[in-house]
Amino acid sequence: MVDLKFDPKIEPEAAIEGCMFQVGSVADERLRKNDLGLVGSRVVSTRDVMPWLQQAFETLNDGSTKTSSSVGQVSSSRLVSLKASLKKLYVHTLLTSISANVLVAVSYAVDAGPLDTRLYRGTETGVNWTGSADSVSDLLHDALAHIIKNIRADLMILCRAQKPA
Numbered sequence: 001m002v003d004l005k006f007d008p009k010i011e012p013e014a015a016i017e018g019c020m021f022q023v024g025s026v027a028d029e030r031l032r033k034n035d036l037g038l039v040g041s042r043v044v045s046t047r048d049v050m051p052w053l054q055q056a057f058e059t060l061n062d063g064s065t066k067t068s069s070s071v072g073q074v075s076s077s078r079l080v081s082l083k084a085s086l087k088k089l090y091v092h093t094l095l096t097s098i099s100a101n102v103l104v105a106v107s108y109a110v111d112a113g114p115l116d117t118r119l120y121r122g123t124e125t126g127v128n129w130t131g132s133a134d135s136v137s138d139l140l141h142d143a144l145a146h147i148i149k150n151i152r153a154d155l156m157i158l159c160r161a162q163k164p165a
Contacts, residue, residue, distance in 0.1 A: 001045055001046065001047070001133065002036060002044055002045070002046045002133045002136050002137050002140070003046070003047070003133065003137065004046050004049055004052040004137060004140060004141075005051075005052060005137075006051070006052060006055035006056070016060075016152065016155050016156055016159055017156075017159065018077065018156075018159035018160050019077045019078045019079065019080050019158070019159040020077045020078070020079050020080070021060070021079065021080040021081065021082065021155055021159070022061065022079065022080075022081050022082075023057045023058065023060055023061050023081075023082055023084070024081050024082060024083045025083045025084070026050070026053055026054050026057050026083075026084045026085075026086075027083075027084070027085045027086065028049060028050055028053065028085075028086045029085045029086060029087055030086060030087070030088065030089060033048075033049070034046055034047065035090075036089060036090055036091055036136070036140075037090035037091045037092050038091075038092060038093070039091060039092075039093050039098060039128070039131040039136065040093055040128075040131055042131065044091055044133075044136055049086065049089060052144075053084075053086055053144070056144050056145075056148050057084055057148070059148060060082075060148065060151065060152060060155065078110055078111050079110070079111055079112075080108060080109070080110050080155065080158050080159060081108070081109050081112075082106050082107065082108050082109075082151075082155075083106070083107045083115075084104055084105070084106045084107075085104065085105045085106075086102070086103075086104055087103040087104065087105055087119075088101060088102065088103035089101070089102050089103075089140070091136050091139065091140070093128050093131065096127060096128055097125050097126065097127060097128055098125070098126055098127075098128040098131060098135065098136070098139060099123060099124070099125040099139070100122075100123065100124045100125075100136065100139035100140045100142070100143045101121070101122070101123050101143060102121070102122040102123075102140065102143040102144050102147055103119065103120070103121050103122075104119070104120045104122075104147050105117055105118070105119050105120075106118055106119075106120060106151060108154075108158060110158065118154065120147040120150050120151060121147070122142075122143035122144055122145070122146035122147040122150075123143055123146070124139045124140075124142040124143040124146070125139075126138075126139055
């Protein structure tokens with residue numbers, strides 16, 4: 001059983017300027033919510049990924065809070081909102097390596113306009129020394145951190161492009 005807890009390595013890297021944004025819903029759309037795949041011939045599972053996933057997305061809100069504290073900025077900025085859904089979360093082994101894979105779909109809306117959906121894939125591969133729950137957890141954390149970093153980069157681009165004149 002893999003215990004996925006929030007990894008403090010996932011934290012805001014830079015302030016997101018040019019707009020306000022909010023993280024709306026975060027959902028797990030996988031059919032088998034507890035199944036994480038196979039490590040060798042051992043089935044890997046977890047209890048609940050939602051707190052882990054939600055806390056990672058909350059780091060995006062933390063960055064917005066830091067950049068949107070002034071009243072002038074709030075009133076002159078557009079609002080970018082996002083909704084995220086977990087599509088895939090699994091691990092598998094190949095001879096002496098273990099790979100973690102996370103796929104998240106994110107829908108963006110600017111000022112409640114039409115949604116633009118993008119897929120983000122995070123992968124991390126390491127040497128499979130023992131296939132322990134901790135090593136699986138670490139790989140999944142790193143894969144999710146990669147996704148959050150890419151979402152943050154896209155938010156920066158969206159905010160710069162949507163900055164009011």
